[in-house]
Amino acid sequence: xxxxxxKPASAEEAAGSAGSDDASxxxxxxxxxxxxxxxxxxxxxxxxxxxxxxxxxxxxxxxxGKSTTLRAVAGLTPYQRGDIEVGGSxxxxxxxxxxxxxxxxxxxxxxxxxxxxxxxxxxxxxxxxLFPAAIRREAMVALDRVGLADRATDRAGxxxxxxxxxxxxxxxxxxxxxxxxxDEPVAALDPQAARTVMSLLRDLAHDEGLAVAAVLHQPDLAxxxxxTIIGLQSGEIVLRGTAEEISAEAITxxxxxxxxxxxx
Amino acid sequence: xxxxxDTRGTTLRTVPLRNTTSALQPPIRRFGGWQLAxxxxxxxxxxxxxxxxxxxxxxxxxxGRQGMINFLSEAFPPNLSWExxxxxxxxxxxITLWIGLLGTxxxxxxxxxxxxxGSRTTxxxxxVYQIARSIMSFLxxxxxxxxxxxxxxxxxxxxxxxxxALIFHNTGVMGKLWSEAIEEIDPGPSEALKTAGAxxxxxxxxxxxxxxxxxxxxxxxxxxxxxxxxxLVLGLVGAGGIGLLIxxxxxxxxxxxxxxxxxxxxxxxxxxxxxxAGVRKKLAL
Numbered sequence: 001x002x003x004x005x006x007k008p009a010s011a012e013e014a015a016g017s018a019g020s021d022d023a024s025x026x027x028x029x030x031x032x033x034x035x036x037x038x039x040x041x042x043x044x045x046x047x048x049x050x051x052x053x054x055x056x057x058x059x060x061x062x063x064x065g066k067s068t069t070l071r072a073v074a075g076l077t078p079y080q081r082g083d084i085e086v087g088g089s090x091x092x093x094x095x096x097x098x099x100x101x102x103x104x105x106x107x108x109x110x111x112x113x114x115x116x117x118x119x120x121x122x123x124x125x126x127x128x129x130l131f132p133a134a135i136r137r138e139a140m141v142a143l144d145r146v147g148l149a150d151r152a153t154d155r156a157g158x159x160x161x162x163x164x165x166x167x168x169x170x171x172x173x174x175x176x177x178x179x180x181x182x183d184e185p186v187a188a189l190d191p192q193a194a195r196t197v198m199s200l201l202r203d204l205a206h207d208e209g210l211a212v213a214a215v216l217h218q219p220d221l222a223x224x225x226x227x228t229i230i231g232l233q234s235g236e237i238v239l240r241g242t243a244e245e246i247s248a249e250a251i252t253x254x255x256x257x258x259x260x261x262x263x264x
Numbered sequence: 265x266x267x268x269x270d271t272r273g274t275t276l277r278t279v280p281l282r283n284t285t286s287a288l289q290p291p292i293r294r295f296g297g298w299q300l301a302x303x304x305x306x307x308x309x310x311x312x313x314x315x316x317x318x319x320x321x322x323x324x325x326x327x328g329r330q331g332m333i334n335f336l337s338e339a340f341p342p343n344l345s346w347e348x349x350x351x352x353x354x355x356x357x358x359i360t361l362w363i364g365l366l367g368t369x370x371x372x373x374x375x376x377x378x379x380x381x382g383s384r385t386t387x388x389x390x391x392v393y394q395i396a397r398s399i400m401s402f403l404x405x406x407x408x409x410x411x412x413x414x415x416x417x418x419x420x421x422x423x424x425x426x427x428x429a430l431i432f433h434n435t436g437v438m439g440k441l442w443s444e445a446i447e448e449i450d451p452g453p454s455e456a457l458k459t460a461g462a463x464x465x466x467x468x469x470x471x472x473x474x475x476x477x478x479x480x481x482x483x484x485x486x487x488x489x490x491x492x493x494x495x496l497v498l499g500l501v502g503a504g505g506i507g508l509l510i511x512x513x514x515x516x517x518x519x520x521x522x523x524x525x526x527x528x529x530x531x532x533x534x535x536x537x538x539x540x541a542g543v544r545k546k547l548a549l
Contacts (some may be wrong), residue, residue: 074459075459076455076458076459090461092459092461093459094459094460095456095459097452097455097456099452100452101450101452101453101455101456102453102456103453103470103471103474103475104475105474105475105477105478106474114457114460114462114470114471115460116460117457117460117461117462117463117466117470118460118461118462119461120466122463122465122466125462125465125466125469125470126469127469128470168456171456171460172460175460175461
């Protein structure tokens with residue numbers, strides 16, 4: 001996988017310089033991505049880029065390849081062809097999931113710190129008691145950013161679904177990545193919590209210069225919160241544009257004319 | 265802001281409900297009659313062979329009732345002499361308990377290592393996985409009493425070979441149970457940490473282990489329970505403890521002392537059972 005360092009800066013520093021020198025240079029660039037599961041072609045020639053400060057939403061029916069795209073970028077699904085370039089100081093995107101994937105029995109703070117495991121020594125990462133103080137402070141900053149600093153010592157499993165997803169976002173922030181992938185982040189949440197999480201993702205892009213790519217199942221949320229929308233059908237991009245450019249009918253056609261496919 | 269048309273109904277095509285009751289009859293379940301008959305014949309044949317080979321006979325049991333009555337009348341009342349029986353019995357029961365305790369706790373490191381290497385979700389590769397599985401299978405297949413006999417010849421009579429035997433056998437059993445518990449946990453948190461750039465060891469320490477700890481502890485208590493009972497049997501082959509005293513009492517026809525020892529064992533087993541059940545219940549909450 002080719003990686004390119006766009007700028008060696010933390011998320012906060014990127015926010016300050018996002019509008020200046022290389023605002024047009026994307027933080028995530030995917031070119032000609034193709035994924036097959038055995039003989040079944042799942043993605044074919046998918047290309048897109050996400051700039052700092054941009055929230056990109058993927059829409060499409062079940063089985064259209066939205067999640068596979070994100071999982072390939074995150075390194076969770078092997079891909080046969082294509083180039084993926086991830087900018088930022090680590091060259092590795094952070095990801096939040098539909099099923100949130102926190103360790104329910106550990107504290108909220110410990111879960112957030114776990115995002116920084118890649119930066120910890122082996123000994124320091126053995127148990128939360130050994131996590132470095134600097135990373136615990138970073139984790140508190142990230143928790144404060146998602147508005148849950150007061151729940152730091154609670155067990156993650158005691159929080160509501162929406163709060164848990166915000167903790168997962170904080171964990172992703174603690175990773176220090178500038179590219180944030182979100183795989184159906186609000187599909188399991190009630191409408192109120194979904195809007196809170198979507199606002200958070202949009203603010204992280206607009207205010208702090210992160211490049212955010214989210215797979216969504218609700219076209220109305222995509223139109224309200226995303227800057228750019230990509231529509232996928234049978235593993236190919238069939239729709240692309242800003243939220244203003246794309247009509248409701250075009251989005252509807254993604255779902256109504258899609259061939260019947262299995263669940264992703 | 266533009267409103268989005270409600271598209272939820274657009275793909276629905278109405279299908280006329282078939283107005284025939286016959287079309288909706290569930291298919292008749294066909295019983296494989298001859299398969300069932302064959303199974304019954306095979307099971308009956310197996311039992312005929314087994315009963316013949318084990319000399320299983322109710323008649324023999326009823327004929328031997330006098331021997332049992334004699335045995336019980338000699339055992340009753342139990343010998344409650346403090347100096348001769350009660351105190352030595354309690355002391356030996358303590359040894360049995362300590363054998364079970366050490367046999368369980370000292371096998372934690374080996375069990376944990378084999379469990380991590382021997383579960384599909386945490387093993388570094390297939391080769392290591394197969395090796396770990398094979399070691400656990402071997403340790404499980406050799407009964408603890410055979411290990412005890414081997415270690416008695418190596419280090420002599422006494423509780424020590426009993427502890428060694430339990431460590432070896434329990435490593436195989438507890439490692440297997442733990443590896444299954446590890447395989448059953450939700451892989452999501454591990455996947456999340458993998459995307460965050462965590463190494464395999466970091467994932468085990470921060471996603472796998474904290475998720476599975478209650479199950480591991482419950483299985484540990486269960487194995488402690490079993491191992492205390494096993495250490496009783498190990499006493500019979502020279503590993504000390506109350507098993508040894510019961511064996512000696514039978515060999516010297518002191519059935520009243522034997523009954524006392526059995527009653528002490530009963531108290532121990534009930535106490536360990538209540539303890540482990542109580543802690544496991546607490547854990548489940």
